[in-house]
Amino acid sequence: MGLPMESLRDCSRALEISPCYPKVWYRRGKVNATLGNYEDSVHDLSVAKDMEPSIGGKKQIERELDMLARHHEKTTAKPASQKSVEIPDVPSEIKLQCVKTPDKGRGMVSQFDIPQASLIHAEEPYAVVILKHCRETHCHYCLNELPADTIPCISCSLPLYCSQHCQVQAGGPIHIPDTMVGSNFKPTLECIPEHKHECQGVHWPAILPSDVVLAGRVVVKTMEQKGQFTDVPNLSETLGLCESYSKMSPESKLELHIYSIVLLFCLHHSFSSELSINGDSASQIVILLSQIRVNSIAVVRMRSNTNDSYDQQDWFQNFSFGEAEAASSVEQVRVGQALYKAASLFNHSCLPNIHAYFMSRTLLLRTTEFVSGGCALELSYGPQVGQWDCKDRLRFLEEEYFFRCWCCGCSEVNESDLVISGFCCVNPNCSGVVLDNLVANCEKQKPKVPETISNKSHLQVHELNDIDIKKVAQISLDQTQSSFHVDSGYCLKCGSYCNFASRSKEVKKAWTDFRRLQDSIASKDTCSTNLPGALRSLGLLRSILHAYNKGIAEAEDILAKAFCFIGDFEPARDHCKASIEILEKLYGPNHIAIGYELAKLASIQLALGDCTAVYNINRLSAIFSTYYGPHAGIIFPYLLVLERERSRIIQ
Numbered sequence: 001m002g003l004p005m006e007s008l009r010d011c012s013r014a015l016e017i018s019p020c021y022p023k024v025w026y027r028r029g030k031v032n033a034t035l036g037n038y039e040d041s042v043h044d045l046s047v048a049k050d051m052e053p054s055i056g057g058k059k060q061i062e063r064e065l066d067m068l069a070r071h072h073e074k075t076t077a078k079p080a081s082q083k084s085v086e087i088p089d090v091p092s093e094i095k096l097q098c099v100k101t102p103d104k105g106r107g108m109v110s111q112f113d114i115p116q117a118s119l120i121h122a123e124e125p126y127a128v129v130i131l132k133h134c135r136e137t138h139c140h141y142c143l144n145e146l147p148a149d150t151i152p153c154i155s156c157s158l159p160l161y162c163s164q165h166c167q168v169q170a171g172g173p174i175h176i177p178d179t180m181v182g183s184n185f186k187p188t189l190e191c192i193p194e195h196k197h198e199c200q201g202v203h204w205p206a207i208l209p210s211d212v213v214l215a216g217r218v219v220v221k222t223m224e225q226k227g228q229f230t231d232v233p234n235l236s237e238t239l240g241l242c243e244s245y246s247k248m249s250p251e252s253k254l255e256l257h258i259y260s261i262v263l264l265f266c267l268h269h270s271f272s273s274e275l276s277i278n279g280d281s282a283s284q285i286v287i288l289l290s291q292i293r294v295n296s297i298a299v300v301r302m303r304s305n306t307n308d309s310y311d312q313q314d315w316f317q318n319f320s321f322g323e324a325e326a327a328s329s330v331e332q333v334r335v336g337q338a339l340y341k342a343a344s345l346f347n348h349s350c351l352p353n354i355h356a357y358f359m360s361r362t363l364l365l366r367t368t369e370f371v372s373g374g375c376a377l378e379l380s381y382g383p384q385v386g387q388w389d390c391k392d393r394l395r396f397l398e399e400e401y402f403f404r405c406w407c408c409g410c411s412e413v414n415e416s417d418l419v420i421s422g423f424c425c426v427n428p429n430c431s432g433v434v435l436d437n438l439v440a441n442c443e444k445q446k447p448k449v450p451e452t453i454s455n456k457s458h459l460q461v462h463e464l465n466d467i468d469i470k471k472v473a474q475i476s477l478d479q480t481q482s483s484f485h486v487d488s489g490y491c492l493k494c495g496s497y498c499n500f501a502s503r504s505k506e507v508k509k510a511w512t513d514f515r516r517l518q519d520s521i522a523s524k525d526t527c528s529t530n531l532p533g534a535l536r537s538l539g540l541l542r543s544i545l546h547a548y549n550k551g552i553a554e555a556e557d558i559l560a561k562a563f564c565f566i567g568d569f570e571p572a573r574d575h576c577k578a579s580i581e582i583l584e585k586l587y588g589p590n591h592i593a594i595g596y597e598l599a600k601l602a603s604i605q606l607a608l609g610d611c612t613a614v615y616n617i618n619r620l621s622a623i624f625s626t627y628y629g630p631h632a633g634i635i636f637p638y639l640l641v642l643e644r645e646r647s648r649i650i651q
Helices: 004-017 022-035 038-051 055-074 164-171 210-226 235-239 250-270 279-295 309-320 390-401 415-419 437-445 466-470 500-522 531-544 550-565 569-587 592-608 613-635 638-650
Strands: 096-101 105-110 119-123 127-130 297-304 330-339 354-359 362-367
Touching (some): 022 055, 038 055, 210 279, 210 330, 250 279, 297 354, 390 437, 415 437, 415 466, 500 531, 500 550, 531 550, 550 569, 569 592, 592 613, 613 638
Antiparallel strands (some): 096 105, 119 362, 127 330, 297 330, 354 362
């Protein structure tokens, strides 16, 4: 059986219909044994033995039970799934307080000191919706990956669920099939069914944008809670969210008004014919849509090329023998959009001190460093220092969230923003950085912090490192940080001039070889013919870009993947190390982005039999524990494989 979880569900459904069929009990017992569910397997096989009418059949099942007992001690339990994990309560000593600040409005602070890696907040969504591109791949309720045997909505067939439980939670008790009535399946509805009002034969949720569908779910839930079905209630009072309508462009406002009228007609048709279609209700939905655009949170899942938890060890063995295509890679994928009322009170920082992650639909916030009492607790709304340069972060936040960020990463000079897209000095003996016009203009504004802006809340997450900055720029900052002299095209350390126009053309030409190499890897074609050109282009990039430019890190990473693809692990390891050294300068050595890269490096080192993999596995385990706590192995199952390999090396 190649699909054990699917087989288990099929057997369970068969037993609900025909509980006296011994063959199904036997098959479910065998599947549970495959999954490592020892007690369940013994129970199912025992029931099958009692029901089996033939003597020969009973003896066969007895032999199966004896074999199961002998192999039980050698069986390794499978990693728990996100859905089955019990979310711990936030410790009672964690006390948070909502305060108002002159620069950011409402925000959350800690009343007392909070240690690193502490769980400070856990919250279920007020409303959530799956994104369109994940409709065929993820469960429409819990947002986990769909198994092979999906369960559609029995009424409209639009949503797909991973289990009967999710189907009933989303659609209500009407979705319990007749064959389940009177059986052991007794679901407890945890909330107002979120799909019920969408399930009336017209597939408008598949057509409207995700944020509009989310707004519909918020409206219906609020009306159900209030028992009010004629007018849309005052959602601002219920949700307590800030709105962005006044800051939107006329085109965006018009779009919201059109969608509000369309949604109102859809709800009138599929939810309540008593719902009035008038200006007041439409206005409430307009405000709600503007609130969703700046307060909703993207629900993410970790995607790895090592597939699901059952294939982790097999993938590693294939990789070690040169049969896998690349080292372990991890990326975040947006699968849903949700409103979390309390979590919306946490403000943004490009140097956050808390990290958000998800267990099924539950949002969890965890501190990534020690936070002293009275300091602001801030997460990243997307961009972070090390990920983008300052000008791109500011533009993104102004366009998406309508505010100018004044966190310490955007108001104080830091090495990462200077070098992330910088060029090297033409003087080979100088380690200075050269900035283009756009970056230089942005950096000039950093020390000019308005008097109302206070950076005290950021002191726990970032301290200006003058020593590192002086390696790339000759900067003199007084106590007031009132001036910062920088000219585009000139080295910030020695003042040498750099011809940007000609150097930029060379960089674009060099990247052509890397794009070609990436295409070869993506199409699974042999990439050895493209490697020499890419290696020459890497040398060219290193002679033009600053040593800590993120583009060089990306180029090194592409080369590491290419060498892994052809099974040449030694150069792959060297290029992976070079990439990580640059990223550590941009993000810091203990950022979660470094943890993801260390997983690649450790995979390559283990394939080479390199004992230094133990050091890197220890590092990434510590980083993942800081960001994900005890859920690290569930969020990133390959971590368990790496830790097992580490134990083998130590022994």
